[in-house]
Amino acid sequence: MAAGGNGAAGGGADTKAAFAQIYKTLKEELLADPAFEFTAEAHQWIDRMIDYNVLGGKCNRGLSVVDSYKLLKGADVLGEEELFLASTLGWCIEWLQAYFLVLDDIMDDSHTRRGQPCWFRVPHVGFIAVNDGIILRNHISRILRHQFKGKPYYADLLDLFNEVEFKTASGQLLDLITTHEGEQDLTKYNITVHRRIVQYKTAYYSFYLPVACALLLSGENLDNYGAVENILVEMGTYFQVQDDYLDCYGDPEFIGKIGTDIEDYKCSWLVVQALECADESQKHILFENYGKKDPACVAKVKNLYKELNLEAVFQDYEKESYKKLIADIEAQPSIAVQSVLKSFLHKIYKRQK
16 A cells, blocks of 8 residues: 655664663553463464564654654644654554555565565465554554553544544555556556656655654644645655656665565556656557556566656656746745655655665
């Protein structure tokens, strides 16, 4: 359900160390949850499963809750309680990401994730991974209940996570059924279809959610931040276009995964651009070779992308997106909010992984 890579603003070394420490506390609490009598085997399984799936990413989504909260509060250093709560919400997003990725990899029949085998590919895991995904999602509710019940914004937090999860799952559905339609008729893929998938599937949970968490923690009402939501969704769209680009042009060693968008018939930004620019004979090459596992077919598609100069098309898109985002950000009345949005944008602009 999730895009690869992690968008958002990362933290300094101190923040990262403190953030990592809080993970241990949260995991220990989950493993001692009084609502379930753990057997030794179940305890060991969940311990290993959480480490395997929640850790291993760059934690950018999670750390960006802490960074955004600091910028909103105008504080370089947070009090211990504030740091703990902001980090806890950050880890809830990392848990949400883990839940999406575990199930996403099964649906996509993927092989690697973050430079290691997908969880369901690990010996003796297989489809137990489906239930593990459900457990990871439930951990979020447990963590929120344990740490935030009684806070005035508790209901808003639950609502936010539910809302974003719904949007992401709906985006995933759109992706899966569009891919199915595209297999019958590649012309079903266009920029509008691509954009809708990306906004729901990636932008909300990767970009809007961390900032929304920081705003709620700061005592703000999310209803007053519609424009900020729109900017973050735009940023998430730009991030996913980068991801589509890197799937084809990135170094697998460097980005930690092997791109398979061409083989998987994905409604990728690149194929949408190719369909827009191609003449009839070039379209024929696409129709014949896109979505085939055969490396020779994949090579033909990549050659066509080169012929159509899609690298340059992407660079133009990147420049224009950046210009528009900066203009929209600078139109925001709050300087603190501007700095949050800019910190996100500068983390992802021209990224290579």
